[in-house]
Amino acid sequence: MHRRDRHDGADDIRRGMDTPLPSLRRKHIPAVCFPHAGGSASYYYALSKSLAPGPDMLALQYPGRQDRVAEGCVTCLAELAGHAYAALRDAEDGRPCVLFGHSMGSVLAFEVARRWQERTATPPV
Template sequence: MRANVWLRCLREAPEAESRLVVFPHAGGAASYFFPLSRALSPKIEVFAVQYPGRQDRRREKTFEDVVPLAERLVEQLRPVDDHRPVVYFGHSLGATVAFEVARRLEAEGNGPRALIASARCAPSAHRSHEIHLLDDAGIVAELRKLSGTADRLLDDEELLETLMPAIRGDYKAAETYSYTPGPPLNCPVFGFYGDDDVRVGEEDLLGWKAHTVGGFELHGLPGGHFYPSENPTRTAEEIEARVGSVM
């Protein structure tokens, strides 16, 4: 696994015992996970997925469908250089993307040791709030409700104009996702959610149990939908515990 246009190494640790690959939320970028990566143990090397359509990839077309996005990521996440164990952490939309990547790589015998599904309902329990169909003001209102984007960004009309295509495209991918039945994952799935999340709660995460034969655990953390940035130290502690349990 190497840093490239699709993967950013947030914590380089050649001697690390394991790797964590983090998948961003709708409208999110690899840099969102930088504070979390700093809080994690140096025994874990951290890579973040960078979707097209944002930051240095802003001129690229955003994916509006989870499946082709996952298929492109399979090419990047297929092990090529060593056999260090890998755990996926997918937040919101990222949980669905990580699931689709994991099921494809498991079919090749190269799946992750575990999937941490964060703040996202199970693939088979998918539902849409049709946020991608709202006008820009409506999407901004949703972002303010979830507190996932700094107010200074939402108040910067020029910057927001450049971000909106990626945000809308990501929401479309999340909300039009259609689960295709198939074998459950062999790896364990850990469901994480924020205690104060206004969109996704404990009941939504329980559905992930049906998508694995490797065991399922549910963990609530303090904070809202974007608890990883609200409480990076606590989130790092929970991730480290889960990584340690599958090594």
């Protein structure tokens, strides 16, 4: 059996990869990005550039990093999640949003999503 005679779903996956995140591009759903531990908002610059002209990309800048270097680092994940949730809640415009994190950022995004779901009618996607 030749490879082209099989259908294992890989072609469908490859076709889907030709247009990354098509629903985000079409609807301009904001994506909130959470960097890894020790990371900064600039980590997501290349991703933001490659997804332009949409979605709206927002990247968190943790205290103690880059332009916030004068602030003390937050050493408790729950505290950082509380601060991140408060900042996002204040900036909310009624649209759904996507939370995306890398490594520790994914844990932080999960904690923010939990707070959002407990306290608002419009949880993140």
